Amino acid sequence: MSGAARRDRRLRFDGWIAGAGTASGTRLVVGYWPRSPWGPFADVMVEATDGRRELLAPTAQVADFVAGTYSFDTVTHCPVTVEPGPAAWRVSAGPLRLRLTTGRRDPLGHLLRAVPRRVAAAPAWAAVCDLPARLLMPGVRTRGSAGGGRREWYAALDHRPLTAVDATWDGADLGALRPVDPPVRFGFGSVPRGPSLTRVVSTVELPAADLARTQNLNRST
Template sequence: MRHRMEGIIAACGFASGHRVVVGHWARSPVGPMSDVMWADPDGARTLFAPTHAVAAFVTAVYDFDRVEVGALDVSGDERGVEVSIRDGARTVHMGAGPGWHIPPSRRPAALTRWVEAPIARALMGVHTYGVTPRGVREWYQATTWRPVTSARATLAGRDLGVRAAVDPPCRFGFSEPPPRPSITAVRPLLEDPSGRLDRILAERRD
């Protein structure tokens, strides 16, 4: 079974070496949701999820060293996002400037794999099709891209520095966000040939 998502991915690095990828989804297999993938300067990868259902879904697709389930507040849209994790223990702000629309908004998966993929690699250094560490096939269909023009993040009250490239790679999945901090409106499509993802989602609905 193929599962559709629709929302935004906001990604930014900071001078301290922290890299943050925020997913804010109006549509997902577990309903509207948000998640934050956080890579520390030493490479440790943490998923912050608001519920166990969201954590189970995301970890069925991507790899992490740590998973934390708890208070997570994400608001915004493709023009900017605000994040508070554990009532302000970690905060993130990203604001985006004008970007460009990527038509058409709805297109076949084969077009994303065979036509968009080489263009995206050449222009943005990103992969729009691949297989995640958990064996899930994924198509990233971006509809709007905007550069991040303002960003700030804190950890336990400490400022993490000015915005920087999302580099080195975060290693959450087969693809990395663009090195340039950005907010992208995107419609991912997921399919697990093994059926494992389908079973996890079915258990969560029971």
């Protein structure tokens, strides 16, 4: 297959991923995507103390794609809003209310920002970074096989630690900030164990049959 044909099957999502654990044992992964094939959107992946995995997604289109790429026990359609700020991010998604306090850019963030964006966003660079990422941050991977025969690459462009969390689920307090431990089990890799906000470009390569189905879904929405 030609390189051009492969590129035609790739969808790119440009934004941020926040990962945080809580004292209750609930672990949260927020995706905020100002640039995507379908315009801006946000979604939240939740793994409860008992291991139940839930996706909170704003539209059927987003839910279909994300649930086809990752694994969940429950998919919930609900409005998902993210309000990014210089000191804190606010998230509202169905039963979840979340405030994430961000720290200053750490040495890893400065290192990632030094890599030219065109290089950092390339799948080849994600492949190069996969082994170092695994060694430095157990559970983290920058490439792998996703659901439905899809392949995915993550390119990190910036990194900031999270210093506090205020989270409730149906009004119940989820507790103070904790590491993401055990790792979340939505896909081939977890977010970093240390709670963090990471600037990323995610590239998903679809099988040919899956591409046709996704294009039909795009035309129907």
